[in-house]
Amino acid sequence: MVIPAAALALVRHPNMRFILVGDQAQIEAELQGRAELASKCEIIHSDVAIAMDAKPSQALRHGRWKSSMWLAIQAVRDGQAHAVVSAGNTGALMAMSKFCLKTVKGIDRPAIAAIWPTVDAECIVLDVGANVGADTRQLVEFALMGAAMARALLGMEKPSIGLLNIGVEEVKGVEQIREAAAFLKAAPLPILYHGFIEGNDIGHGAVDVVVTDGFTGNIALKTAEGTAKQIAQYLRAAMGQSFLSRLGALLAQGAFRALKEKMDPRQLNGGIFLGLNGIVVKSHGGTDETGFASAVDLAYEMAFSGVVERLGADVAHFHEKLELDGAA
Amino acid sequence: MVIPAAALALVRHPNMRFILVGDQAQIEAELQGRAELASKCEIIHSDVAIAMDAKPSQALRHGRWKSSMWLAIQAVRDGQAHAVVSAGNTGALMAMSKFCLKTVKGIDRPAIAAIWPTVDAECIVLDVGANVGADTRQLVEFALMGAAMARALLGMEKPSIGLLNIGVEEVKGVEQIREAAAFLKAAPLPILYHGFIEGNDIGHGAVDVVVTDGFTGNIALKTAEGTAKQIAQYLRAAMGQSFLSRLGALLAQGAFRALKEKMDPRQLNGGIFLGLNGIVVKSHGGTDETGFASAVDLAYEMAFSGVVERLGADVAHFHEKLELDGAA
Numbered sequence: 001m002v003i004p005a006a007a008l009a010l011v012r013h014p015n016m017r018f019i020l021v022g023d024q025a026q027i028e029a030e031l032q033g034r035a036e037l038a039s040k041c042e043i044i045h046s047d048v049a050i051a052m053d054a055k056p057s058q059a060l061r062h063g064r065w066k067s068s069m070w071l072a073i074q075a076v077r078d079g080q081a082h083a084v085v086s087a088g089n090t091g092a093l094m095a096m097s098k099f100c101l102k103t104v105k106g107i108d109r110p111a112i113a114a115i116w117p118t119v120d121a122e123c124i125v126l127d128v129g130a131n132v133g134a135d136t137r138q139l140v141e142f143a144l145m146g147a148a149m150a151r152a153l154l155g156m157e158k159p160s161i162g163l164l165n166i167g168v169e170e171v172k173g174v175e176q177i178r179e180a181a182a183f184l185k186a187a188p189l190p191i192l193y194h195g196f197i198e199g200n201d202i203g204h205g206a207v208d209v210v211v212t213d214g215f216t217g218n219i220a221l222k223t224a225e226g227t228a229k230q231i232a233q234y235l236r237a238a239m240g241q242s243f244l245s246r247l248g249a250l251l252a253q254g255a256f257r258a259l260k261e262k263m264d265p266r267q268l269n270g271g272i273f274l275g276l277n278g279i280v281v282k283s284h285g286g287t288d289e290t291g292f293a294s295a296v297d298l299a300y301e302m303a304f305s306g307v308v309e310r311l312g313a314d315v316a317h318f319h320e321k322l323e324l325d326g327a328a
Numbered sequence: 329m330v331i332p333a334a335a336l337a338l339v340r341h342p343n344m345r346f347i348l349v350g351d352q353a354q355i356e357a358e359l360q361g362r363a364e365l366a367s368k369c370e371i372i373h374s375d376v377a378i379a380m381d382a383k384p385s386q387a388l389r390h391g392r393w394k395s396s397m398w399l400a401i402q403a404v405r406d407g408q409a410h411a412v413v414s415a416g417n418t419g420a421l422m423a424m425s426k427f428c429l430k431t432v433k434g435i436d437r438p439a440i441a442a443i444w445p446t447v448d449a450e451c452i453v454l455d456v457g458a459n460v461g462a463d464t465r466q467l468v469e470f471a472l473m474g475a476a477m478a479r480a481l482l483g484m485e486k487p488s489i490g491l492l493n494i495g496v497e498e499v500k501g502v503e504q505i506r507e508a509a510a511f512l513k514a515a516p517l518p519i520l521y522h523g524f525i526e527g528n529d530i531g532h533g534a535v536d537v538v539v540t541d542g543f544t545g546n547i548a549l550k551t552a553e554g555t556a557k558q559i560a561q562y563l564r565a566a567m568g569q570s571f572l573s574r575l576g577a578l579l580a581q582g583a584f585r586a587l588k589e590k591m592d593p594r595q596l597n598g599g600i601f602l603g604l605n606g607i608v609v610k611s612h613g614g615t616d617e618t619g620f621a622s623a624v625d626l627a628y629e630m631a632f633s634g635v636v637e638r639l640g641a642d643v644a645h646f647h648e649k650l651e652l653d654g655a656a
Binding site for chain 2: 119167224252
């Protein structure tokens, strides 16, 4: 799946080059008959693969030095590669990335950001699963990271930021969200703090960056994916129910194709690890070459966007201002 | 909106009777020309309405004795009514219901349950917003309440229960979910503990009852509603894009109508307050008469199902067993 995806991505970005990390013999066999791609590839051999069900701590202890995952991340650390893309074990990828690349100075914990399609465009949602829970400081940092990504990747000058919350008047137990709101309102950065948003505001496109803890974000993301899949099933069933509806569906097949593409999770495939000194993109484990190629495209755009440098500068600026104001 | 909704519900359940609580003159004016409905109605006058933005504690302090909300709940407490339905302020409705009806013995906190459409049927999700956060005991009680509702309302003998979680191997910070899982596995009740589920499993229909804390549940529910709305917009846009697609949509209009009905949030309108000594159904604030009538239907079915008694018996049984086992 990885090598056909690389071939696809190369068509779109002819100046890409790849370092393929894995079993050399297997990779070479897959590259047979792809002379164009092969000329852009370098192979780093590894016959140690991190199992999908390995615990992150185990992966770090046992698989560290020789595994394909570690060697790929190391290539980013050593400046051989601009970004790493993996469809492997998310927890292990995060643990190894943190250990190898380190977090950006001033950032407490990295987050995973997702690009979420909205009615008119797309927004960035984070954290979607790097952490379980988040305190005030982490929420503020997620906002900074999301804003840096929106500025660098989506070209927004002053992205709007929303904090995901529930719509009740007397909110108890979410002091950290209210405190984060107070910080963001006063943040000396080119962001537009929008306020609290609710679950239905995400897809509506209320804000450019949605900030939440990794538990809630992960559940929101997967719930939206599940709902889209469910509606696609309803639609198929409804269109097959009578002769007229089948005929109608046939006539409208161009429209259905466009809709299918719009709803295709492979088009926006990839969780972006933010807050690290390097670019790491996690592709869905169950994707195909189209989906993996999307993740490769995303890594390429991230590498060109200067998001890591932007993030570092924003965080330094923010912390400096806070100290000057005596609020840190 | 309430009176046309009552008329609609009465058509479906001719033996219903209503106590309408509010401004008598206004209610009488609305009942003009609805002789059939008027003959089934009793009016309790009140000219105090709880504002939609009132804080629950304020509503309890100031609006308590005379407000239409309080008088309606009191009618349930005093056995005049079997259930109360309101489209008012959720927080105030919950606070007043707790104060007036009290929680079922052995239940720490009430929850709000939603009926969530799945691919083939429907499931019950709770809590969707009564509480922010939930500890182990509350999660277990939510499971008991959801199971009692599934048995009483949906006629399931042994409902399956899933705990909403995120799909990572090493889960930190969610000890309460893992502890609740251990309790449910051993629960001496006719339930089938399924295990952890993820966001996309809800609409897929993986389980009959989805248990989560009120913060996560509320965000999952609203995210799903937002996604459904978003896809409906995509679909409309796709169907309008060419002559052929418009013609196709015209031919398939019966199918689209069926789909629209399936996706119509008014069909399953209503949050059910569980864990109280009485039935309280909260309709969406922004709904119309069709939606409010659905909430009335739901209250009617709940009243007939004996869910309150079932819940009380289940909780007593569960706590008794736990004490016998020395595990309480």
